[in-house]
Amino acid sequence: MTAPGLFWLSRDFRFADNPALAAACTDGPLLAVFCVDDLLMSQGAASRWRLEQALRAFDAALRKRTGGRGVLVLRGEPDRILPALVQNTGAQRIHQSDWPTAGMRAVQDRLRAALAPLGAGLELHGGHLLAHPAMLRSGAGTPYRVYTPFARALRQHGADRPGRDAPARITPCADDHQGLAIETLDLAPDMHRGRALLAKFALPAGAQQAEARLDTFLDQAAVYPAGRDHPDQPATSNLSEHLALGEISPRRIWAIASLRAAAEPALAPGITKFLSEVIWREFSWHLLIANPDLPTQPWRQEWSEFPWQQRTSALSRWEQAATGISLVDAGLREMRVTGRMHNRVRMVVASWLTKHMMTDWRLGLQHFADSLTDWDPAANAMNWQWVAGCGPDASPYFRIFNPVKQAEEFDKKGIYRRKWLAGFDGSAAPEAIAYHDSLPTDWHVARHWREDASDERLRGGREAALDAYNWFRSERAA
Ligand SMILES: Cc1cc2nc3c(=O)[nH]c(=O)nc-3n(C[C@H](O)[C@H](O)[C@H](O)COP(=O)(O)OP(=O)(O)OC[C@H]3O[C@@H](n4cnc5c(N)ncnc54)[C@H](O)[C@@H]3O)c2cc1C
Known part of the structure; x- marks a missing residue:
């Protein structure tokens, strides 16, 4: 058997500018393998669901190029699965697109250690x-x-x-490995919404x-x-x-x-x-x-001393998109139903959590990481730290968004909020109803959205946040 070109598919579901895939195709008949491993299963449910869609689309496109052979999907850790494939097929190296997170680096290090005794290696390619x-x-x-x-x-x-594109016609490796069926794969069995x-x-x-x-x-x-x-x-x-x-x-x-x-x-x-x-x-x-710990540690170390609130009933209401603040709830409902949220609204939602609610940005980050289909570990972490005021080049903590003014400026006619809030202006758009259809039974969210944006709440939250900030600064100066 000719040794195959081994392509470890992880975050590069494309054929254009995919040097890792192109290099594997040059090495020999292609064997594209995807691992359902602990690192993947530890990421948020919505982004896992979305990754599954990417995998299916890539698999279908690959079958067209190979005349029927798709991605070999295997469950298990790469440092166990891939060396076995190397041994069975005689491949000398594995090609992967570089996805430089701390978690992936650890997986790659373990794989390299397992490949070394076989005289094989892992080659990382750019493109991300x-x-x-x-x-x-x-x-x-x-x-x-x-x-x-x-x-x-x-x-x-x-x-x-x-970089190089993959060839239009790809010679597949005639492997006889049994993989998981992509059509019945379920990478997000824990997804909280329908x-x-x-x-x-x-x-x-x-x-x-x-x-x-x-x-x-x-x-x-x-x-x-x-x-x-x-x-x-x-x-x-x-x-x-x-x-x-x-x-x-x-x-x-x-x-x-x-x-x-x-x-x-x-x-x-x-x-x-x-x-x-x-x-x-x-x-x-x-x-x-x-800074590999950007998602977990404040970039400005002194912010680990800030008196953040942890898990509270206010946080549960925020997670359930039932704060009573229209732009905040609309954004969180959009995310629940579509897996996405408009950037301006992400900033307002994050500001409300970290400033008016003085809640630890990491709790917001986790909720986003679990709910976003466009979850990106770097963008999510940088932006949460940016809004919270503890990141590099961050918005200062004392810059606090007023969500009502933001709505007046950026959603003047209420078009966005009407779409996501059943009850806003007495309306009930299909998207707004869809949010209610997605709720777990133990969430008790009124079907008719009600505003709770009193001046006292807006001003009081802002003043409490500023007081905490001033206390924090004076403690640090002392
Ligand atoms: C609290 C918070 C969390 C966020 N979490 C994520 C996340 O997990 N994943 C994610 O992709 N983006 C995140 N963003 C950034 C931004 O909201 C989204 O990238 C953007 O809304 C995506 O929409 P778009 O593709 O239409 O963007 P466009 O405006 O069309 O921008 C084009 C591309 O630029 C990049 N981009 C745009 N804005 C930003 C930004 N502020 N930071 C980093 N990259 C940006 C994205 O890749 C985007 O697709 C977050 C922002 C905030 C405030």
């Missing part, structure tokens, strides 16, 4: 980021801590060019969808700068799930968008703004690589 982190360093040679100079350096350096509901409201998965979405977005990129902060307008790209799952690479987005901006100057300002958001994603990954 615009540029290799080592290429972007401050004048002092350290990782950047502030977005603006980071973005300037990245624009000067330029994004790396997209999966039929998510299937109905979530955006379609797959690399083809990602490419189409990018094209559609670029056509209307001129409205992005003015519209992107308005949850009542469809102005943003909705590419975050595709990026989180590697259904499209940021390098490819950069290359296509830059060409488009050069060809159509009217689109250029919108595309520049859009790419600056893609750089925020990049910044978050560079931060996570330099």
Whole structure:
């Protein structure tokens, strides 16, 4: 048997700009393997559900290219499964796209140790980021801590060019390994909401969808700068799930968008703004690589002393999207039903939790990590720390969003809130009803949403947060 090209599929469900897949195809007949391991099963339910959609779409596309052979899905730890495959097939190396989280690094280290006695190795390939982190360093040679100079350096350096695409026709490895059936795979048995509901409201998965979405977005990129902060307008790209799952690479987005901006100057300002958001994603990954505990520890260490509230009944109401604050509840309901939430609303929801409720940002982060289909460990952690005031280049703690004013400014006519809150303005949109259909039986949320945004609550919460902040600062100064 010819030794196969072994491709360990993990976060790169695409064929374009996928150097790991392309390298495996060069090594020999392709054996693409996906492991249902502890690391995957420890991530949030919604993002696992979404990953399953990505896997199915990739598998179907792979079958087309190979004439029938798809992904071999195996349950177990990579350091047990993959060395056995190496031994059985005579492969010399395993190709994987680099996904540099602390958890994945630990899995990779264990795998390398298990492969070494077999004389085989693990090769990591780029594609997850615009540029290799080592290429972007401050004048002092350290990782950047502030977005603006980071973005300037990245624009000067330029994004790396997209890597190789996988061939249009792929020779599959004639393996006789028995894998799990993808059609009946259930990666999110613990999902708290009806999966039929998510299937109905979530955006379609797959690399083809990602490419189409990018094209559609670029056509209307001129409205992005003015519209992107308005949850009542469809102005943003909705590419975050595709990026989180590697259904499209940021390098490819950069290359296509830059060409488009050069060809159509009217689109250029919108595309520049859009790419600056893609750089925020990049910044978050560079931060996570330099600080692997970003999701669990405040970047500014002194913030571990802040008197955060922990689990309270107010937190339960926030998780259940029943705070009585319209924009906050609308955002949390949108996330529950669709797996997504508009960026402006994410900021308001996170501010309400960390400021008015003075609740530990990590509890909010966990709820998002469990509920978002576009969950990204770096973007989620950086943004929660940014809102809470304890991250690098963070919004200062004393900048507290007033959610009522935010709603007046960004959802002037209430279009977004009407969509998500049954009872808002006496309405009951299908999306708002869908939220109620998704609730576990032990959640007692009134079917008719009621406002509870008294001036006292808004002002009182703000003042309590500022008092706590001033106390915290004076304690530190003492
Ligand atoms: C508290 C909080 C938690 C968040 N958690 C996540 C998360 O888990 N996953 C995630 O992808 N984004 C997260 N974001 C960032 C942002 O809300 C989403 O990326 C954005 O809403 C996705 O919509 P879009 O694709 O239409 O964005 P667009 O506006 O079209 O932006 C294009 C791309 O740029 C990136 N991007 C945009 N804004 C940000 C940002 N603030 N930080 C990092 N990258 C950004 C995303 O990859 C996005 O797809 C979070 C923001 C906040 C405030």
